[in-house]
Amino acid sequence: MSYVVQRGESLGSIGARYHTTVTDLAAVNGLGQPVINPGDILAIPIPACSSANLRWYNESLIVANGSYALTANNCIRCSCTPTHLNLQCFPSGIMVACNRLQCKASHLFIGDVVVTKTPAGCNITTCVYRGHGGRKIFRSLVNSSHVNCSGNESYWETSPMASPSPETMFPSISLSPSPSPFSAPSPFSVFGAGTASDSRSNQTSNSSSGVFLSLSISCFSLLILQLVTLFILK
Helix, strand or coil: CEEECCCCCCHHHHHHHCCCCHHHHHHHHCCCCCCCCCCCEEECCCCEEECCCCCCECCCCEEECCCEEEECCCCEEEEECCCCCCEEEEECCCCCCCCCCECCCCCCECCCEEEEEECCEEEEEEEEEEEEECCEEEEEEEEEEECCCCCCCCEEECCCCCCCCHHHCCCCCCCCCCCCCCCCCCHHHHHHHHHHHHHHHHHHHHHHHHHHHHHHHHHHHHHHHHHHHHHHHC
8 A cells, every 4th residue: 555645644553544554664665764755655554353363264365454355256254353453253244145254052143252250250252254155155053152241141142144142132012102293183073174164165255145145136126227317308
């Protein structure tokens, strides 16, 4: 990875940003002195996770820090965590025809971890990926004991593909929200509103008819009066 040095930066600040050391930066870039200037282009060594110490069967894998890789015919996804630089492998979830994802004699799938509290600390059981050969995926259970453990009871850390154990399933009650009194009008209120509306419409219609009749009578009276006046003048 290449990086252009900005004003005010040092090898120490750049190393802290990319999780590397001043010594490694100087060695990779052939710097006799740890002095850099704005505009200099540096090669940044990116830490990576390796499967070299994981005893995988017929397979080796190197994953850059903060990224992931698919293996075992895209059935397994292995990620490199920035903090510990350890490969963490889980079922990828993108392939349907994947089998042998569950460790034998257990309900744990690859990547699942169960931590059990003990008087001396805790016991950790992990279902780990061990490589693959053809369509066959290798996995095994790994048990370890630790003195410093957080939490007061057992807990699970499961991958997205894992099925929950019956021991970890708890009944739950889902209460639907109470309906709002205004969410749906009752038939009676609808009927009442409609009757009032019809009554007002009838009243308006009757009032309009009365006004029209009065105007008609007034016009007729004026016409008769004009005719009488003309007859008298003649």
